[in-house]
Amino acid sequence: MSSKQVAAKLPTAKRIVVKIGTSTLTGGGSQLRPQNMLAIVEQVAKLHQHGHEIILVSSGAQAAGRGRLNSPELPRSVPAKQMLSAVGQSYLMRHYSDLFDIFDVIVAQILLTRDDLSIRSRYLNARDTLLTLIEQRIIPIINENDTVATDEIRVGDNDNLSALVASVLEADLLVLLTDQPGLYTADPRQDPEAELIPTVPRIDTDVMKLAGGAGTVAGTGGMVTKLEAARTAARSGVMTIIASGDETNVLTRIASGELIGTRFEPTGTHRESRKRWLLTDRTQGAVYIDAGAERALLATDGASLLPVGITRIEGNFKRSATLSICGPSGAEIAHGLSNYASSELRQIMGKKSHEISDVLGYSYGDAAIHRNQMVLLD
Numbered sequence: 405m406s407s408k409q410v411a412a413k414l415p416t417a418k419r420i421v422v423k424i425g426t427s428t429l430t431g432g433g434s435q436l437r438p439q440n441m442l443a444i445v446e447q448v449a450k451l452h453q454h455g456h457e458i459i460l461v462s463s464g465a466q467a468a469g470r471g472r473l474n475s476p477e478l479p480r481s482v483p484a485k486q487m488l489s490a491v492g493q494s495y496l497m498r499h500y501s502d503l504f505d506i507f508d509v510i511v512a513q514i515l516l517t518r519d520d521l522s523i524r525s526r527y528l529n530a531r532d533t534l535l536t537l538i539e540q541r542i543i544p545i546i547n548e549n550d551t552v553a554t555d556e557i558r559v560g561d562n563d564n565l566s567a568l569v570a571s572v573l574e575a576d577l578l579v580l581l582t583d584q585p586g587l588y589t590a591d592p593r594q595d596p597e598a599e600l601i602p603t604v605p606r607i608d609t610d611v612m613k614l615a616g617g618a619g620t621v622a623g624t625g626g627m628v629t630k631l632e633a634a635r636t637a638a639r640s641g642v643m644t645i646i647a648s649g650d651e652t653n654v655l656t657r658i659a660s661g662e663l664i665g666t667r668f669e670p671t672g673t674h675r676e677s678r679k680r681w682l683l684t685d686r687t688q689g690a691v692y693i694d695a696g697a698e699r700a701l702l703a704t705d706g707a708s709l710l711p712v713g714i715t716r717i718e719g720n721f722k723r724s725a726t727l728s729i730c731g732p733s734g735a736e737i738a739h740g741l742s743n744y745a746s747s748e749l750r751q752i753m754g755k756k757s758h759e760i761s762d763v764l765g766y767s768y769g770d771a772a773i774h775r776n777q778m779v780l781l782d
Contacts, residue, residue: 417577419457423566427583428649429464435471447655449507460545461566468492510542515549525724567633571640574674578637581649586666607635634668641673689719690728698731708771714753721746740778743768
């Protein structure tokens with residue numbers, strides 16, 4: 405199957421997470437190459453201007469640090485790598501900011517660790533910040549917070565970080581740009597008979613065996629981490645494409661529907677992922693709602709739970725707690741993540757959404773529990 409198959413092969417993707425590997429930014433060298441960065445930035449800006457929501461997950465901080473310090477000889481210790489990241493992160497972002505300025509696109513830096521995406525309150529804060537940036541047409545540029553991350557809280561590589569971000573944001577597509585055109589039947593650097601695999605419906609043990617070891621010297625990942633990322637994204641309902649960052653106009657062509665590289669089909673849906681999450685988490689409290697709110701939640705198109713429909717709060721809990729939602733009869737009808745702590749909900753229950761800021765002095769949104777963070781019980 406040719407890698408130049410046309411449009412309709414891929415569904416339209418509005419929200420796209422793009423992970424850019426170090427080798428793409430450096431051209432395989434040891435320092436950033438602005439011309440390589442410009443080629444990517446120009447494509448991202450074009451997609452952004454055509455209405456796509458683009459989130460970048462960018463490697464390259466350590467390479468930027470090496471370049472800024474004139475490639476010093478350093479030990480391979482964690483503190484040395486963290487030092488390079490600390491020097492290089494601002495340098496990397498300066499390049500991105502200057503290049504995106506050419507196209508009148510504003511960018512923002514987001515540094516994350518695994519804790520930011522696994523601890524509920526921090527997960528919600530990270531998600532809300534990212535969604536707000538997207539709504540304001542600002543492109544987030546994400547990297548792991550290497551300067552403070554320890555082994556216990558590290559994601560470990562930006563491939564897997566990008567998959568977690570795609571899951572958090574319910575992206576339509578994850579694109580992993582690397583120095584390889586995609587997944588092959590064997591290592592193409594060693595086997596001239598190796599063939600590109602255009603589509604992988606499911607990542608099983610046999611597929612994982614096709615991956616080699618680590619990638620380039622400058623990078624921290626290889627095909628193994630890309631397959632791990634694709635599997636994580638697939639389980640969250642996100643399609644993944646692994647493609648070469650050197651391919652001409654790779655992002656704009658992928659966004660237009662052209663099949664480039666290797667495509668990994670989603671094996672779940674966004675809804676199923678949330679359902680597994682919410683149903684397995686022990687509830688930490690309950691909210692009781694009136695008949696009108698119950699009808700709104702159970703309607704075919706559904707609705708968020710607004711404070712005005714809440715009649716009683718049970719338990720003491722923090723923001724982002726998993727709650728039982730009970731109807732007028734006391735029967736449990738749903739689980740959901742609370743946007744407010746119990747003390748806050750007790751103050752705003754029965755109030756209209758526009759009154760939240762007046763009562764609390766601040767607002768986390770109109771909904772007590774947003775529809776996207778709720779699952780109805782059978």
